[in-house]
Amino acid sequence: MLSGGQKGGVRIGRALELGQHLAMLVRADESRTVTWANASMRAALGIQSGPLGTLGELMGLADGDAVASAAEAVELGLPLALLGASGVDVMVSHDVVPVDDDGTCTHWLLLGRDVTCEHEAREVAHVELVEAHGLLQRIVDVVDDHVYTLQLFDGELQTIACGPGCERLLGAPIAPDADLDALWDECVHPDDRGLREEAREQMRRGEELIDVEYRLIGLDGVVRWVWERARGSVAADGSVVFDGTVTDVSARKSAEERIAHMAFHDDLTALPNRSRFREALHDALDRARANGTTLAVLFVDLDEFKLVNDSLGHSAGDELLRLLAQRLRAVTGGGELIARHGGDEFLALLELSSERDPISSAAAAEAGANRVHDALDAPFKLAGMEVYGSASIGVSLFPFDADDAETLLQHADAAMYRAKRAGRGRTRFFAAADGGALARLSLETALRRAIEREEFVLHWQPIVALPDGTISGAEALVRWNDPRHGLRPPGDFIELAEQTGMIEPIGEWVMYEALRQGRTWHDQGIDLTIAFNVSMRQLRQPGFAHGVISSIADCGLPPSSVFVEITESAAAAEAETTPEVLHELAASGVNLALDDFGTGYSSLNRLAELPVKLLKIDRSFMRRLPGDSGAERVVALLLQLAQGLGVAALAEGIESASQLDLLERHGCAFAQGYYFSRPLPADAIASLLIAWPLAA
Numbered sequence: 001m002l003s004g005g006q007k008g009g010v011r012i013g014r015a016l017e018l019g020q021h022l023a024m025l026v027r028a029d030e031s032r033t034v035t036w037a038n039a040s041m042r043a044a045l046g047i048q049s050g051p052l053g054t055l056g057e058l059m060g061l062a063d064g065d066a067v068a069s070a071a072e073a074v075e076l077g078l079p080l081a082l083l084g085a086s087g088v089d090v091m092v093s094h095d096v097v098p099v100d101d102d103g104t105c106t107h108w109l110l111l112g113r114d115v116t117c118e119h120e121a122r123e124v125a126h127v128e129l130v131e132a133h134g135l136l137q138r139i140v141d142v143v144d145d146h147v148y149t150l151q152l153f154d155g156e157l158q159t160i161a162c163g164p165g166c167e168r169l170l171g172a173p174i175a176p177d178a179d180l181d182a183l184w185d186e187c188v189h190p191d192d193r194g195l196r197e198e199a200r201e202q203m204r205r206g207e208e209l210i211d212v213e214y215r216l217i218g219l220d221g222v223v224r225w226v227w228e229r230a231r232g233s234v235a236a237d238g239s240v241v242f243d244g245t246v247t248d249v250s251a252r253k254s255a256e257e258r259i260a261h262m263a264f265h266d267d268l269t270a271l272p273n274r275s276r277f278r279e280a281l282h283d284a285l286d287r288a289r290a291n292g293t294t295l296a297v298l299f300v301d302l303d304e305f306k307l308v309n310d311s312l313g314h315s316a317g318d319e320l321l322r323l324l325a326q327r328l329r330a331v332t333g334g335g336e337l338i339a340r341h342g343g344d345e346f347l348a349l350l351e352l353s354s355e356r357d358p359i360s361s362a363a364a365a366e367a368g369a370n371r372v373h374d375a376l377d378a379p380f381k382l383a384g385m386e387v388y389g390s391a392s393i394g395v396s397l398f399p400f401d402a403d404d405a406e407t408l409l410q411h412a413d414a415a416m417y418r419a420k421r422a423g424r425g426r427t428r429f430f431a432a433a434d435g436g437a438l439a440r441l442s443l444e445t446a447l448r449r450a451i452e453r454e455e456f457v458l459h460w461q462p463i464v465a466l467p468d469g470t471i472s473g474a475e476a477l478v479r480w481n482d483p484r485h486g487l488r489p490p491g492d493f494i495e496l497a498e499q500t501g502m503i504e505p506i507g508e509w510v511m512y513e514a515l516r517q518g519r520t521w522h523d524q525g526i527d528l529t530i531a532f533n534v535s536m537r538q539l540r541q542p543g544f545a546h547g548v549i550s551s552i553a554d555c556g557l558p559p560s561s562v563f564v565e566i567t568e569s570a571a572a573a574e575a576e577t578t579p580e581v582l583h584e585l586a587a588s589g590v591n592l593a594l595d596d597f598g599t600g601y602s603s604l605n606r607l608a609e610l611p612v613k614l615l616k617i618d619r620s621f622m623r624r625l626p627g628d629s630g631a632e633r634v635v636a637l638l639l640q641l642a643q644g645l646g647v648a649a650l651a652e653g654i655e656s657a658s659q660l661d662l663l664e665r666h667g668c669a670f671a672q673g674y675y676f677s678r679p680l681p682a683d684a685i686a687s688l689l690i691a692w693p694l695a696a
Helices: 005-018 039-045 055-059 063-076 116-142 165-170 180-187 190-204 250-264 274-291 305-312 314-331 358-375 405-422 436-453 494-500 503-523 536-540 544-555 568-573 578-587 604-609 629-645 657-665 682-691
Strands: 022-027 034-037 080-083 089-101 104-114 146-153 156-162 209-217 223-234 240-248 294-302 336-342 345-352 380-382 385-387 391-398 427-429 456-465 470-482 486-488 529-533 562-567 591-597 614-617 648-651
Touching (some): 022 039, 034 039, 055 080, 165 180, 165 240, 180 209, 190 209, 190 223, 223 250, 250 274, 274 294, 274 336, 294 358, 294 405, 314 336, 314 345, 391 405, 405 427, 436 470, 436 494, 436 503, 456 503, 456 682, 470 503, 470 562, 470 682, 503 529, 503 544, 503 682, 529 591, 544 578, 562 578, 578 591, 629 648
Parallel strands (some): 391 427, 470 529, 529 562, 562 591, 591 614, 614 648
Antiparallel strands (some): 146 156, 146 240, 209 223, 223 240, 380 385, 456 470
């Protein structure tokens, strides 16, 4: 309350008159007459002279309510609206002070500042906010995704907002009073509840980003794969909120499953293929090692299958393979897997329950082989004829014949050829006394000597750009120049090198030699990209990426002219370390290629995260083209996948013009194979470029 008598009032009035604040005096009696206003207030109201009337008139209220309304506005922190001369409200941020004269309140002093512009700006912002909210709500209403906001309160998550997309994902309307959180939890597939609960636990821990895929069993009974993503933030009130979306990814998952099935199953017989068999064999070996049990690999080859093809035609031969596959499935039991290896060859995996006793293990394996023979006893009806068949079967046993998958397969294959030599319908077991172990030891010794003496050479297979038919690059392929056996292909020694660790020095030599040759071509004016393979063991080496980058720099090659190839299986097996290594290489400008694509199982999510620029479709698909509609569909799908990922595709193993025509029709960017050229020594590549028949 202001007081101090007449002199004090005069001093206060002068200060208010000269000040920048808005000020006016209002009688405290029932009239509420405005007795005085300073120049700033009059300027704001647009009333330069003359009476101002009552406070009620200025506020558009009854005089009795005006001061109370002004006082209430002060309490709420709201501006006061005063009616100016032009009929436009003047917004005043104000305070109300009683004026005391000898203990009696005679006037009310209103003090403030003009906030009209600020108020108008807030009004505009409010309108824009309402419009933006409406637009956002309309977007939420039409998108298929479930959009939500969760709040973390006392360690629990509560849904505070959600869009109508939840009804589309749950397959039925949701009652307004329904507990959506509980309903959603009930619809999560039982096998996936752990995944979603872990995501919710991450939210409770306050982690910023949530990313999880799981299945929902909708109220309509439909199973849907969904992808849930959420980002946490701190709200204005200090609470943690998560804004998220849930997307139906069933179509993508279905495509992944189709591609995976095609990659792991034989199109003709619907049996697992050899890639799937190898994967199952590795898993079975892990179990056998852990449990101390044995297992058997059976290599089954139909006798005189060529005679059926030659006499009754390939259609009859295909039908025989399909019928045989059905019989083999019927005679196999639990713990047994039948797969088609290719052509007229099949594989069987038997997990034996016996202890590691070679006699009982061999007896159990022989019983399995006899079931296969029995399946062939009845005749097959082909082309209106009854055809009898038989099979030669080779058997290898873990751990007696070998300790790893590849050697078990090789030994079963060798035993199968012994069975064929013995006559039709026979079973033979691998015998280490045949010299297998001794030959391996001899090969290992010779390979170590070859590394010391650098007995390796590189041959180069041209890579052809299909749009114009030019040679755009060359892949380095290692050969062993064995003093005793001559030039040996990688199939003779790479597997042993991988098993013994010798692949690391060999791979390092290949890289340096490939880069050196690339520099030589560069100096000769030959503009080719060079490609070389790296092994799983090399990817595990600490500092591998740095070593590659440094070697390229030492050779003076631009990184963009180099392709580093890794196999799809290596990328999948080293899922924890591979992305980091590959991103480091890609960041330096080195190109990355995924080799043997289609033979391993790569998650599409993980594949999309790898910085590869080239997918190399495995030659096994090309062998079946043209003429195999299943293989053609797989190749078309793989090419579409490459296009969808924004990377180029290269098909390996091209051996005919018809294969090339099929690839060009499906938009394949690059190809290599014997149709263009066998792998050649480096000096022959320059000659090939000069005489190249497909050059533009």
